[in-house]
Amino acid sequence: MKRIKQKVYDVIGGGQTKASNIFDGIIISLIIINIIMVIADTFKLPEYVQSIFNVIENISVIIFTIEYILRLWTSDCIYPELSPLRARIKYIFSFMAIIDLVAILPFYFPLAITVDLRVLRALRIIRLLRIFKISRYTDALASIGEVFKSKKNELFSSVMVVGLLMIMSAVVMYNVENAAQPDAFDNAFSALWWAIATFTTVGYGDIYPVTALGKVLSAVIALLGIGLVAVPTGIISAGFMEQIERKKTESEDDKKHYCPYCGHKLDE
């Protein structure tokens, strides 16, 4: 029994064997098909396509349910140091397991309202993160995550300053533009919507200042918005560089430097 479980785990879990790759391929294909269906569902489709979709949907949920049960069953192989029960509880509350569950659960509760169901089905896309199980992408993502982590204080501080600036701009702009455009700048929330569209340089054009003072303020905010890109980019660039340096230093520290002829230790 235990050997079967280990074998199942090798296929659905961490392994890099051929069987494991095939299994991953099937699950990923099924998720992609599901995503395409979620997108296609928003078009007006003929009824026979709808019924095909329903069949595929049902099959998918069954496969995802079996997969979930197998993962739960083999989850004590992930945390061998824990007791089987604790391993399973820990697994149930892990991020990917919750996503897996949310992706199938709504199917069994048809009373949930339609809109929510669709949104929840869209969550299945998160399951594609499984692609990152492939180690070279995991490493790359981990490396990006590490940069964000090492710079989190600088990034949080700059986001904070930008946030304060945006809220202040919005309140000031509401007071400046409200008299001229009572429909567009009808409250501070609309002004905040304008502030974000300007700071991020999206500029849909659904709301913009028309008064001279409003335009001057908007110009200042748009120019500060450049900083919104430049500062985090600078921080992240520096973070990546620092990481490269750190890795190099670590690998150099491993080598000892001695003059191989006179035996002196060479300090760098």
Added chain:
Amino acid sequence: MKRIKQKVYDVIGGGQTKASNIFDGIIISLIIINIIMVIADTFKLPEYVQSIFNVIENISVIIFTIEYILRLWTSDCIYPELSPLRARIKYIFSFMAIIDLVAILPFYFPLAITVDLRVLRALRIIRLLRIFKISRYTDALASIGEVFKSKKNELFSSVMVVGLLMIMSAVVMYNVENAAQPDAFDNAFSALWWAIATFTTVGYGDIYPVTALGKVLSAVIALLGIGLVAVPTGIISAGFMEQIERKKTESEDDKKHYCPYCGHKLDE
């Protein structure tokens, strides 16, 4: 008396004790409530909400006033090297103290016009900078500020060149587009508004060239606008990298360098 003052200062001022953290939490919460009220005020609210807001506003002003007086009273603890009077005068004219005063003063002069009062209340958001008292954010902000300071000549020069380009583009564009669109490009100020929207790539779409010459000029300006992001980002990135190098060098300088052969300390 002096010990009481010191204790009060430890709570409201620089300390990192539990009492100090609770006090900071209360003030920050109160500021956030005030900001939410400033934003909510721009919606049409039922009268009973308005009266609740008035009560909270009054309580906030009283607390902020007491806080301001206590800060003023204990301000000689900040600058122990100055005489009590000079310390207080120095404190009154510090940036944060002016913000603190501006945030409460309008309440005592109800004759000030309504619009200005609202804008001034929005200034209370600046008081949230108090969050940066937490040392890890202060360090991060100081580090960002230091990069800007060390690169201020490069940044100022690039801003200057961009500014000149924008004004020139605006005047040229006004002359090119005015005949075709006398309403949109009605004066150089409108053209400047267009130039800023284009340079920062916001592009609201409320004003844009329609003549062939105008479009060619606009294309050149939009492409130069890429430089508006690339150059400061490059400067800031390099600034962050240089800072990291500097910190590393400083920490290395603290370690003593000895000639490994004769044992003498080496001055770098």
Added chain:
Amino acid sequence: MKRIKQKVYDVIGGGQTKASNIFDGIIISLIIINIIMVIADTFKLPEYVQSIFNVIENISVIIFTIEYILRLWTSDCIYPELSPLRARIKYIFSFMAIIDLVAILPFYFPLAITVDLRVLRALRIIRLLRIFKISRYTDALASIGEVFKSKKNELFSSVMVVGLLMIMSAVVMYNVENAAQPDAFDNAFSALWWAIATFTTVGYGDIYPVTALGKVLSAVIALLGIGLVAVPTGIISAGFMEQIERKKTESEDDKKHYCPYCGHKLDE
């Protein structure tokens, strides 16, 4: 015969002689004239201009055909280690040769529909890549390509995450906005179009959220869009820096390291 072929190859192929430069200049000029004609063709032109264009077009195709045949004939000089036949087959399926063929072939099959023909003629612009034959641009492009290659895992991972975010945003946004704007957000494809316009901060303004929830979501997406610029920029910056370091290290490795005391060569 072989010497003639080598001479022809020196002119049309890899050489940097005067004859070769003149030949390149003629071909590049002809391509530029062709591109101008493709663009000019989209305007309503008087008939006599059209007939001039047809003459130039015919001459161009003849020259390009002769060029193609000569290149094919001399292609065994590119791969001297292969047999003449294999060299030619390898050449026919090289990227630039396919482009060269596609640029002339449609002319000989007038039955192809007009629209496609125009698009294929636009492909002639790719032939301008020949400009990069000039070695200083080849080096620069190779250097940019190398950075992309060395960072391909990080770039792919961040593109992947952004892609997943975009699709999820689109599906969620469709469900949020469809009821309020059934025309604008008519299906998930429209929502995806909106998501891309927002993430890239293009923001045409043809589609944008109008509900409060939609605006909040959109704000979050626009702010994440900043990351869409910051992360790859950071990765690419770091990649360029790493490349510079690598080149420096390589050139330093060429210099011999000797222990300054006993005179022996030091292996690193």
Added chain:
Amino acid sequence: MKRIKQKVYDVIGGGQTKASNIFDGIIISLIIINIIMVIADTFKLPEYVQSIFNVIENISVIIFTIEYILRLWTSDCIYPELSPLRARIKYIFSFMAIIDLVAILPFYFPLAITVDLRVLRALRIIRLLRIFKISRYTDALASIGEVFKSKKNELFSSVMVVGLLMIMSAVVMYNVENAAQPDAFDNAFSALWWAIATFTTVGYGDIYPVTALGKVLSAVIALLGIGLVAVPTGIISAGFMEQIERKKTESEDDKKHYCPYCGHKLDE
């Protein structure tokens, strides 16, 4: 005479004396007043303001003319190694001297058409570059210029690739969208205008695809547009870093490293 000339040169030319600073201040103020007048002129002004402007304009031109003559007279002090005549000829054709001349010449030829005159008056803004005479800004600008110069091949190559992509996108897009929107995409020039607005993420919203194929193409182009920012930013960042390294290495190379106690030369 020669001593007077040298003194005049010290004031209007390269010097950093008090008199020189006052003179620079006057000229810069006059230029700024002129720029404000050029901008104000585009508004409908009452006649008496117009006449005041005319007076200031006349005075400015007289002062600028005197300045130009003095600069020409003292220009042999700039190039002491040349004969006085050659020095003056060289000066006349220097960039700043041409700008200085263009800024005053139109005034003496009132027959030139009004529009051109205004545009030429706007050129006076370039004279503000004189601000960069202040050495700390000259150094900063030179440093930015040096980075662009050292990376010119990489930058040119990436601009080239982007340019080819834009033209190709425009031609393809014209063929895709022309049938659906014959007014918006009326020729390849309009399509090129769209391509630039999309690549630079300005997105005015005056022209955008409406067909499904057009939207897919546009999405690809907008995403590639991110690279338009990321690649040059990365190149420029790396350029600034390399410059910092170079300066550090140069300053380190100046110091010789010897162990000051045992006299051995210390190789790094």
